[in-house]
Amino acid sequence: MAQSDVPVSAAAAGSLAEEFAVPSHVEEVKKVMSEFAEQHEAAGRRVVLITSGGTKVPLESRTVRFLDNFSSGRRGASSAEYFLDSGYAVIFLHRHRSLYPYTRLYTGINLLDSLKFEPGDEDTSRVLLNKKELPNIVTVLKRYQAVKAAGLLLPVEFNTLSEYLHLLKAAAQALSSIGSKAMFYLAAAVSDFYIPASEMPEHKIQSSNGPLQISMKMVPKMLRPLVKDWAPKAFVISFKLETDPSILLERARRALDTYNHQVVVANILDTRRGYVVVVTKNSQQELSLTDEEVQKEIEIEDKIVRNLLAAHTHFMSQ
Ligand code: 9Z3
Numbered sequence: 001m002a003q004s005d006v007p008v009s010a011a012a013a014g015s016l017a018e019e020f021a022v023p024s025h026v027e028e029v030k031k032v033m034s035e036f037a038e039q040h041e042a043a044g045r046r047v048v049l050i051t052s053g054g055t056k057v058p059l060e061s062r063t064v065r066f067l068d069n070f071s072s073g074r075r076g077a078s079s080a081e082y083f084l085d086s087g088y089a090v091i092f093l094h095r096h097r098s099l100y101p102y103t104r105l106y107t108g109i110n111l112l113d114s115l116k117f118e119p120g121d122e123d124t125s126r127v128l129l130n131k132k133e134l135p136n137i138v139t140v141l142k143r144y145q146a147v148k149a150a151g152l153l154l155p156v157e158f159n160t161l162s163e164y165l166h167l168l169k170a171a172a173q174a175l176s177s178i179g180s181k182a183m184f185y186l187a188a189a190v191s192d193f194y195i196p197a198s199e200m201p202e203h204k205i206q207s208s209n210g211p212l213q214i215s216m217k218m219v220p221k222m223l224r225p226l227v228k229d230w231a232p233k234a235f236v237i238s239f240k241l242e243t244d245p246s247i248l249l250e251r252a253r254r255a256l257d258t259y260n261h262q263v264v265v266a267n268i269l270d271t272r273r274g275y276v277v278v279v280t281k282n283s284q285q286e287l288s289l290t291d292e293e294v295q296k297e298i299e300i301e302d303k304i305v306r307n308l309l310a311a312h313t314h315f316m317s318q
Contacts, residue, residue, distance in 0.1 A: 023162070033170065037174055048185055049183070051164070053072075054098070055095070076188065093167055095157070102143065114133030115130070180315060195217070262315060266279055274288055
């Protein structure tokens with residue numbers, strides 16, 4: 001959202017716990033993330049935290065309605081696979097039920113249509129899989145199981161904006177111990193607006209009261225304390241989403257100047273599957289897919305991850 005680069009004071013960022021209820025499991029998840037990062041760093045791996053999916057902002061305490069940010073989670077889920085292929089360990093902080101690495105490839109398919117029941121007695125009845133209905137299932141299953149067996153993927157879920165903010169802070173603190181070997185790949189679509197708990201109606205808003213007018217507050221920008229205080233040595237990438245191409249690059253540059261992180265990946269909603277611009281303080285690189293690449297089912301995330309991997313290596317060497 002365009003207003004999202006309004007700088008927020010340290011005081012506002014510091015009031016996170018006052019403004020947004022702390023989820024009960026956040027300390028426990030932080031410990032798991034710390035152990036994950038340290039274990040993989042000790043094994044010589046880099047660790048990337050990927051955020052993925054859109055946040056949900058409730059309009060009522062007993063929530064019937066909420067404001068949702070658009071994101072299918074595909075960018076985060078497919079990028080996770082390319083990072084895993086490149087030897088990274090991945091913490092996947094994602095919106096509950098948004099697209100997930102590997103299973104994302106089968107979301108359009110009704111699983112029950114690809115199974116066949118072969119009756120027999122208790123010991124011999126079987127369920128068979130029609131491989132044609134699930135393209136590349138054997139290869140994908142092998143990749144998924146190898147990643148699982150090696151403990152390379154740590155999934156963490158969020159639903160609301162509040163959960164997202166607290167878990168991102170916890171993740172940043174958990175990864176600070178591995179310094180520049182940590183990468184933050186912030187692809188989630190995060191709301192810029194919320195209704196403070198003190199101003200939120202408890203019960204369902206009644207339409208009998210007439211048209212609805214809502215006033216929302218600005219969400220504190222997490223990027224500033226993340227880069228400055230929580231994980232100052234990490235390699236940080238944010239995503240900039242716009243619908244108007246004429247303001248995209250200016251917004252991306254402004255975000256870099258404001259937060260002082262390393263990379264902004266800029267994209268336009270309608271063309272995001274085939275075109276992005278990787279913007280750094282002194283460079284600007286367009287990545288796109290040719291018709292031939294689209295035919296071959298090459299994904300833009302493959303190119304984004306390759307580009308960032310090289311940039312991360314360079315960053316670590318400095
Ligand atoms: C993105 O721009 C992602 O690339 C998409 C991916 C959400 C467009 P999908 O999940 O889409 O594959 O369907 N993410 C960042 C969106 C965002 O809200 N950015 C804020 C902004 O642009 C900064 S944090 O102001």
